[in-house]
Amino acid sequence: MTDPERFAILVRRHAPAIQRYITRRIGAVAAEDVVAETFLVAFRQRAGYADDGRDCLPWLYGIATRLVHRHWRSEASQLRLLARTGTDPVTEPFTDRVDAAVSAGSAKSRLAGALARLPASQRDALLLLVWAELSYDQIATATGVPMGTVQSRISRARQRLRRQLADLNPATTL
Amino acid sequence: MNELELLASLRDEVPAPASRAVERRVITAILAGDDHAAGRPAPARARAPHRRWPHRRWLHRRWLRPALAGTLAAAVGAGAYSAVALSRHPAPGPARQVVAWSGQPTAAWPTGLSYGRARTEAQLIAYVTRAAAAGPRRAPGPGEWVVIRQEFADSSKGSGGYIFGPPDERKISLSWYRGDLCATASVPVVPASLPPARIVSGKLTIDDNYMGPGCGPDVMLAGWKSVSYSYLSSLPTDPAALESVMLAANPPGGLIPTREDAIFDAVDSLLTAGESQGIVVPPKLQAALYRVLQQLPGVHFEAAADLAGRTGLGFWMVREGYLKQEVVIDPVTYAVMGNKDVAIKDHAMAGTDGTRYVKKGHVMGWAALLGSAIVARPGQLPR
Numbered sequence: 001m002t003d004p005e006r007f008a009i010l011v012r013r014h015a016p017a018i019q020r021y022i023t024r025r026i027g028a029v030a031a032e033d034v035v036a037e038t039f040l041v042a043f044r045q046r047a048g049y050a051d052d053g054r055d056c057l058p059w060l061y062g063i064a065t066r067l068v069h070r071h072w073r074s075e076a077s078q079l080r081l082l083a084r085t086g087t088d089p090v091t092e093p094f095t096d097r098v099d100a101a102v103s104a105g106s107a108k109s110r111l112a113g114a115l116a117r118l119p120a121s122q123r124d125a126l127l128l129l130v131w132a133e134l135s136y137d138q139i140a141t142a143t144g145v146p147m148g149t150v151q152s153r154i155s156r157a158r159q160r161l162r163r164q165l166a167d168l169n170p171a172t173t174l
Numbered sequence: 175m176n177e178l179e180l181l182a183s184l185r186d187e188v189p190a191p192a193s194r195a196v197e198r199r200v201i202t203a204i205l206a207g208d209d210h211a212a213g214r215p216a217p218a219r220a221r222a223p224h225r226r227w228p229h230r231r232w233l234h235r236r237w238l239r240p241a242l243a244g245t246l247a248a249a250v251g252a253g254a255y256s257a258v259a260l261s262r263h264p265a266p267g268p269a270r271q272v273v274a275w276s277g278q279p280t281a282a283w284p285t286g287l288s289y290g291r292a293r294t295e296a297q298l299i300a301y302v303t304r305a306a307a308a309g310p311r312r313a314p315g316p317g318e319w320v321v322i323r324q325e326f327a328d329s330s331k332g333s334g335g336y337i338f339g340p341p342d343e344r345k346i347s348l349s350w351y352r353g354d355l356c357a358t359a360s361v362p363v364v365p366a367s368l369p370p371a372r373i374v375s376g377k378l379t380i381d382d383n384y385m386g387p388g389c390g391p392d393v394m395l396a397g398w399k400s401v402s403y404s405y406l407s408s409l410p411t412d413p414a415a416l417e418s419v420m421l422a423a424n425p426p427g428g429l430i431p432t433r434e435d436a437i438f439d440a441v442d443s444l445l446t447a448g449e450s451q452g453i454v455v456p457p458k459l460q461a462a463l464y465r466v467l468q469q470l471p472g473v474h475f476e477a478a479a480d481l482a483g484r485t486g487l488g489f490w491m492v493r494e495g496y497l498k499q500e501v502v503i504d505p506v507t508y509a510v511m512g513n514k515d516v517a518i519k520d521h522a523m524a525g526t527d528g529t530r531y532v533k534k535g536h537v538m539g540w541a542a543l544l545g546s547a548i549v550a551r552p553g554q555l556p557r
Contacts, residue, residue: 004205008201011200012197015194015196015197016191017190019196020188020190024185028188032195032196035200036196039200039204040203043200043204045270094187094188094189095187108184111177111184112184115181130178130181130182131182161180162177165177165180
């Protein structure tokens with residue numbers, strides 16, 4: 001099996017998860033190109049990847065997250081739109097129109113507004129934890145920072161979100 | 175439902191991709207040896223978030239989620255895929271290079287000129303103002319690098335946002351930042367007890383896709399909309415005008431309750447987190463920032479020591495009612511030489527995942543900026 005063939009296996013295994021993560025962040029249309037770029041960048045950088053048997057998913061999420069930064073304006077504006085109007089351009093293609101809109105001021109829209117205001121580094125760490133389901137040390141690998149920094153970013157981000165949602169009923173659901 | 179559960183539900187309706195078109199596009203490209211042309215042009219910026227000064231910012235607000243981390247780690251592990259054997263053959267244009275390095279991490283570096291040892295707040299302001307009037311500092315050129323040496327404290331009882339136990343472990347780090355703040359390099363940390371004459375051999379990791387706090391449009395230092403040398407040089411040196419600039423970029427609110435907190439955060443972020451990440455602060459701005467600290471309500475001044483045991487002059491402020499956050503200034507070079515964060519009373523930090531208690535006197539963060547210099551290439555040390 002050639003090197004590109006081996007890499008193709010990796011693409012098949014991980015592309016669905018990476019694509020869903022990127023789609024949740026910036027929407028389906030922009031996600032396609034970012035997913036493709038993620039794997040092409042990974043392929044080009046494979047020599048620099050330490051092949052020591054570790055799970056390579058954090059490495060891929062790290063590349064994807066860095067590429068998502070190029071869409072930070074769009075990511076933030078979509079979150080702000082959800083916060084302001086209750087309409088989420090990211091989920092609209094996947095949802096019945098009747099169900100798509102939530103009331104502005106609901107937990108979902110307020111959460112979106114808080115997410116939009118987070119610094120990029122905190123948003124990355126939080127979304128890698130919750131949406132990509134990486135552990136703290138995997139997030140450290142993905143983002144190239146020490147684990148203590150990951151913990152502080154997540155802690156800081158959570159505290160901000162808590163403040164935004166502080167007056168909601170504890171049993172609130174989206 | 176806590177905020178993480180709420181977040182997990184957000185956009186959860188996004189399904190796994192129905193089509194495998196993207197996969198096919200990528201696989202076709204790499205099998206055809208056409209990986210550069212296939213997707214889009216090579217990414218303009220694939221950046222890694224910057225490193226902050228170890229254990230510095232937001233130390234007192236940090237939380238662990240061991241239960242959640244464990245759960246998620248297990249979940250990932252169950253579906254984890256051990257990496258396929260990837261080639262070690264050089265690929266075109268890797269963003270991260272690892273090369274052999276050797277050097278003396280703890281050997282002495284040259285020091286700058288001094289106008290005298292400051293012992294009081296007034297002397298410090300007078301000397302730093304005099305030094306600033308002597309001319310601008312040299313900023314790194316586009317191809318040059320700033321090397322930073324730091325000592326930081328860790329604990330045998332662990333750390334995670336702050337130091338959990340006594341600060342009984344001391345480590346020294348060497349980092350290089352390219353002049354545009356978009357590339358970084360580092361070597362593994364060494365114990366602070368390493369003798370200065372000892373030569374260490376190891377690996378230098380160079381990352382060309384680094385997202386430093388000043389790389390690109392999204393500057394991540396509170397209070398600063400840009401950290402380029404030209405921008406920082408253009409700022410007013412009158413304390414009131416400078417405060418307005420900082421407040422405009424870092425307005426009070428949320429976790430920053432007062433304008434004094436916001437201003438202290440901005441000064442602290444540039445002088446500690448910023449300078450430790452290769453940002454060069456113009457001497458006139460540095461002098462102006464000290465004047466801001468001198469007259470800012472709630473900021474105190476005292477003789478202080480940094481982690482390396484050097485005597486300095488400290489500006490400190492109590493944050494959130496329990497944490498003494500101190501910036502330590504070198505009395506001879508007038509540069510920032512460290513920071514120390516100490517709980518001044520017992521405090522309970524409440525979170526949805528539990529409550530952590532710190533006792534009065536607990537050192538929550540402690541670091542020393544041992545030196546910085548402009549060099550021609552990553553891995554090089556000043557002589």
